[in-house]
Amino acid sequence: MKKLPFKNKILLAPMEEVNDIAFRLLCKKAGAGLTYTGLTSPLTKQKIELQDKPALQLFATNTKEIKKFIKKYDKQVSMWDFNLGCPAKNARKKGFGSFLKDLKIIEKILKTIKESTKKPVTIKFRKSNISFEIIKIAEKYCNAICIHPRTQSQGYSGKSDIEFAKKIKQQTKLPVIYSGDIDEKNYKKFLKDFDYIMIGRKAIGNPNIFSKLNNKKTNYNFNDWLKLAKKYNLHFRQIKFQAMNFSKGKRNSRKLRNKIAQCKTLKEIKNLTLIKFKNYKFLGY
Ligand SMILES: Cc1cc2nc3c(=O)[nH]c(=O)nc-3n(C[C@H](O)[C@H](O)[C@H](O)COP(=O)(O)O)c2cc1C
Numbered sequence: 050m051k052k053l054p055f056k057n058k059i060l061l062a063p064m065e066e067v068n069d070i071a072f073r074l075l076c077k078k079a080g081a082g083l084t085y086t087g088l089t090s091p092l093t094k095q096k097i098e099l100q101d102k103p104a105l106q107l108f109a110t111n112t113k114e115i116k117k118f119i120k121k122y123d124k125q126v127s128m129w130d131f132n133l134g135c136p137a138k139n140a141r142k143k144g145f146g147s148f149l150k151d152l153k154i155i156e157k158i159l160k161t162i163k164e165s166t167k168k169p170v171t172i173k174f175r176k177s178n179i180s181f182e183i184i185k186i187a188e189k190y191c192n193a194i195c196i197h198p199r200t201q202s203q204g205y206s207g208k209s210d211i212e213f214a215k216k217i218k219q220q221t222k223l224p225v226i227y228s229g230d231i232d233e234k235n236y237k238k239f240l241k242d243f244d245y246i247m248i249g250r251k252a253i254g255n256p257n258i259f260s261k262l263n264n265k266k267t268n269y270n271f272n273d274w275l276k277l278a279k280k281y282n283l284h285f286r287q288i289k290f291q292a293m294n295f296s297k298g299k300r301n302s303r304k305l306r307n308k309i310a311q312c313k314t315l316k317e318i319k320n321l322t323l324i325k326f327k328n329y330k331f332l333g334y
Contacts, residue, residue: 091118
């Protein structure tokens, strides 16, 4: 069995938009066992930064494109993950993510991925009527599986079906990564039932959750993110988005977020937090 590239059992869940290179690097420094990119199309025109050596999550069905893409980035990643869970409209349009239900196509894709790399391969999928068929295919081509036990129609709301995830764990010898509603209070329980766990929403604007759950202490804030964002030339749109994320859970955060939304320059964001919210530690000054 191929060794999984996890430094510990608590991983950063793949999150489109949220998991930019700066955020992933902070989560890694804070102690995430592995970072994941958000879903990525082999046809993307955006520059892909992989300095954190993440799991790169594929979102595609065309095997030729997948092969070419893996060849291009294989050295820079720790692992390849295939997305079978995305519930969004653009996934429906393309027949990707949770809308990809054709088991023959799923098998063809996983076979292609496995044949294109020596790195570990995983899939991330949801609760559905084909979950158990997916496991059978995964056992031929994957080194671990990840279950987010919500249905496609639930999206990200409602309860995740933990009992369903436990059945998945019982059905397979592959290591199982669990994703869904993990927080600082419940993570130990999930670590007993599953091999690895992922933190998604609770890590947004809060990379320090990884040090906390690993009994360490880090104090990364928006300013640390910003330094990395500048290094990697991230767009102002992304700076605004992460400024709002890092303000969550802080004093006056709703008011602050509304103001950030109106900012047109980085200076405006800085002034806003420095002047209007004097003792506010969000920028780290
Ligand atoms: C903003 C956002 C973006 C997401 N993007 C992806 C993605 O690109 N690929 C993926 O497999 N899951 C994606 N997810 C799902 C998460 O990886 C995770 O499975 C889900 O949020 C449940 O975990 P949580 O309760 O810890 O957030 C996304 C979730 C959120 C909130």
